[in-house]
Structure formats: C-alpha cells, structure tokens
Amino acid sequence: MKEKRIGIIMHGVTGRMGMNQHLIRSVLAIRDQGGVTLSDGSRLVPDIKIVGRNADKVAELAKRHGIERHGTDIDAALADPEDTIFFDAASTKLRPELLRKAIDAGKHVYSEKPVSEGLEEAISIARHAKEKGVKNGIVHDKLDLPGIAKLRRLRDSGFFGRILSVKGEFGYWVFEGDWMPAQRPSWNYRADDGGGIISDMLCHWRYVLDNVVAPVQSVSCLGATHIPKRWDERGEEYTADADDAAYATFQLEGGIVAHINSSWCTRVRRDDLVTFQIDGTHGSAVAGLHDCWTQHRVNTPKPVWNPDEPQPLDFLQDWEEVPDNQVFDNGFKVQWEQFLRHVAEDAPFHYTLVEGAKGVQLAEAGYQSSRERRWVDLPDLEI
Structure with missing residues (x-):
C-alpha cells in the first residue's frame, strides 16, 4: 500500500492537553497505526516536528516518543516547505499571532480553542485564513465522544x-x-x-x-x-x-x-x-x-x-x-483524521475557524451578560 508523508508542526504539546490528547493519543496513534487511509487507498502518514519554548522539555518529549524533529524556533519551522500543517495548543493569548504567522507561511492550521480572547480578533483570523486560501480547523472534540x-x-x-x-x-x-x-x-x-x-x-x-x-x-x-x-x-x-x-x-x-x-x-x-x-x-x-x-x-x-x-x-x-x-475511537483522534483527509483530498470538514469564532462570540456574550445582568443576543457572523 502506497504511503504519503505529511509534515505536521505541533506547538504547545508539552502541556497536559496538547501532549496527551493531541500528540500521544491522536497524531502519534495515527502514525503508529500506519497513517490515515485516503480515498485512493493510499496511507497518509504524519511526520511530526515538535516546537516549544523549553528546549529541554521538547527534547525529552521527542526522545520519549521517537520523534526525530524538534526545536524552539517557530519561525524556522514555519519556513520549512516540507511541513504542511501547523497545530497550536499553547496559550490563548499567543494563539492569534502564531496562527497568523502560520497562515502567512502558507500552512494549513488546526488549533485548540478558544481561537482568541476576543470576537473581533477571531473573525479577523478566520477571514485571513479564507483570504490566503489555507485550510483551517478548530478542535470540537466533544462531538465525537x-x-x-x-x-x-x-x-x-x-x-x-x-x-x-x-x-x-x-x-x-x-x-x-x-x-x-x-x-x-x-x-x-x-x-x-x-x-x-x-x-x-x-x-x-x-x-x-x-x-x-x-x-x-x-x-x-x-x-x-x-x-x-x-x-x-x-x-x-x-x-x-x-x-x-x-x-x-x-x-x-x-x-x-x-x-x-x-x-x-x-x-x-x-x-x-x-x-x-x-x-x-x-x-x-x-x-x-x-x-x-x-x-x-x-x-x-x-x-x-x-x-x-x-x-x-x-x-x-x-x-x-x-x-x-x-x-468509538478517541474523539480527538477522530477529528485529527478528519482534518488530515480534509487537507490531503478536500474531504468535508465543518469545524473551521469560523465555527471557532462562534465559540468566542458566545463566551464574549456570556461575559457581557454577566457584567450587565441581562440577556445578550447572538447575531449571525459575517466572515
């Protein structure tokens, strides 16, 4: 069976959620099972690069799981044309800038939520991804539980x-x-x-x-x-x-x-x-x-x-x-497989950055409601 490589830059996976749910139980599990089967019968196999601020933590994690590629330089990682996807599970405050960098580098982006701390920025990122023509997704893990x-x-x-x-x-x-x-x-x-x-x-x-x-x-x-x-x-x-x-x-x-x-x-x-x-x-x-x-x-x-x-x-x-x-497979892994197929052969994927912006919209409305002690309506987003 023919194998196809897909390079994935994973940022923020030394933390509990990123490491356990995304790296170990999703992308590594997909790699170890021989990849994701595509419609032509070939197997799409992840080639992972871990990037993070703490060099020792990143190196130890990579060694533990047999990952050869790792480092601390995000800009250098994004500049590598051999990697197709950028994933982020780090701090929400840093996420908007990182996603924009990845989008500008032509990477398809997949990220944990919330996509940003404010709705205006979430809409801006979704629009930016649309304008640049990159595929994008936000984790909706509970739907596959x-x-x-x-x-x-x-x-x-x-x-x-x-x-x-x-x-x-x-x-x-x-x-x-x-x-x-x-x-x-x-x-x-x-x-x-x-x-x-x-x-x-x-x-x-x-x-x-x-x-x-x-x-x-x-x-x-x-x-x-x-x-x-x-x-x-x-x-x-x-x-x-x-x-x-x-x-x-x-x-x-x-x-x-x-x-x-x-x-x-x-x-x-x-x-x-x-x-x-x-x-x-x-x-x-x-x-x-x-x-x-x-x-x-x-x-x-x-x-x-x-x-x-x-x-x-x-x-x-x-x-x-x-x-x-x-x-029922692991819910995070199921959505990773869906996103990989979406990138590789344009298979349907509904949970885009637009859907991520809807989540930020509700959180922002929740804070407004709590401050003002009133109901807040959610208008349709124009992206």
Whole structure:
C-alpha cells in the first residue's frame, strides 16, 4: 500500500492537553497505526516536528516518543516547505499571532480553542485564513465522544419528538494548591493570563448545542469567582481573579431552553464529570462522556408528590442504556483524521475557524451578560 508523508508542526504539546490528547493519543496513534487511509487507498502518514519554548522539555518529549524533529524556533519551522500543517495548543493569548504567522507561511492550521480572547480578533483570523486560501480547523472534540454521539443519534432518529429543554452539568473540585496540588494550571485562574471558565467552556457549549440540539440564539450568564486565593505550581500564593464558575441559560432555535452549569468549585455526585439531559415530548436522554441512558414516554413513571412519605420509586431503575452499536475511537483522534483527509483530498470538514469564532462570540456574550445582568443576543457572523 502506497504511503504519503505529511509534515505536521505541533506547538504547545508539552502541556497536559496538547501532549496527551493531541500528540500521544491522536497524531502519534495515527502514525503508529500506519497513517490515515485516503480515498485512493493510499496511507497518509504524519511526520511530526515538535516546537516549544523549553528546549529541554521538547527534547525529552521527542526522545520519549521517537520523534526525530524538534526545536524552539517557530519561525524556522514555519519556513520549512516540507511541513504542511501547523497545530497550536499553547496559550490563548499567543494563539492569534502564531496562527497568523502560520497562515502567512502558507500552512494549513488546526488549533485548540478558544481561537482568541476576543470576537473581533477571531473573525479577523478566520477571514485571513479564507483570504490566503489555507485550510483551517478548530478542535470540537466533544462531538465525537461516545455519549454525545449517542445523543446525536437519538436526535437524528426522532427519539425525542419535539425537543423542549437541555440541562447540563460540568465540573469538579479543582484543589486550591495549598495542601493538595491543583490538577489544573494556575493561569486558568488569573484574568490577565487569559483564564476564566466562561472563555474556556462556553465555546464548547456553543458547538455541542449547535450540532447536537439546535443553534444558540441568545444567552443569560452569571460568572463568579468563588475561590479568590490559590497556590501556583511553585507553591506560591496568588490572587485568583478569573471566573471559576458560570451559570448560563441559552435560548435555542425552535424555542428550546438550555441551562448549563460550569464549575471548578463543585463536588461530583452524578454519572460523569459532564452530563447532558435532553427532554422531549416523546422521550428523554442523559449522557456523560461515554454512556447514554434513555426513557421513552411509554416507560415514564407516574410519581405523585407526597413529602410526608419516603419516595417509593427508584427513578434510576426506569432508564435504559443505549448500546454502543459501533466502535468509538478517541474523539480527538477522530477529528485529527478528519482534518488530515480534509487537507490531503478536500474531504468535508465543518469545524473551521469560523465555527471557532462562534465559540468566542458566545463566551464574549456570556461575559457581557454577566457584567450587565441581562440577556445578550447572538447575531449571525459575517466572515
């Protein structure tokens, strides 16, 4: 079987997300499986170059995973015509400039989200990519998680009837860092460094709601900084002034109402770190990252409110699990394979920088809503 090489510059993959989800479980996994099969039967095999600021970290990571090409000079990497794709998973504050450089160098670009801290800049980058004619994408990883894929399958089958509402719960307790090390980087909790759960998570909820339920039309959001003091990676105390919780209600097309709580200050007593419940006239479903449970209207119990007696019904017993019916690969890897095919043979890829700008638009509207204590509408983006 014929093999075709594709050079990929990967920036920001010494961090947890970039290293685990993108480098190891996606691009290296694709390389180790022999590449991605194209429509002509050939195999497209990634040839990776890692670039980052810390030479020692980059070299150690490259050695550990058998990657020969690595360095700290991004400009030199972008100047190499042998590499086709530039990927970024580093700081949001640095991303707009890096993406512009890559686009100007003629690279196709794929990036983590959010694409920028502000909508105007996100639109500018999307326009720049369009004008330069490079292919581009933004990570929409949750859409290919088994639980979310099952929700979309239920919607497409007509299981819900008319969808009425969506309830989402996301989050867990992120330790402050004093007596127990925090499991998220400290910049997430500093506003000047681009931290904040509204900017981090509302861009996710935009593409989940848009693609699994219905397009988002407006938002009412309240952000909060529940824990104002944390300790960083060196054990030094700092002021945590970024929002660490967000309570958002969304109006969707068709009169659907969605409410999603996002918090790094909550303890989990539910099926997963994120759960979504969709209620419709014909049935309801609850999904986590992997599992999905349904209750059709013919199987819906008929409880009676009586606070004077213990509840006789075990409500969890009245739900049926949705079977896998297929093999679900890693969601990040699936989208990498889609983007590689998009670059190599123009296969369809919907999750462009325009879609990334929509996520930034919702986050920006969420912050505006929280400041002004009002609903904010989302107009169509002109790009």
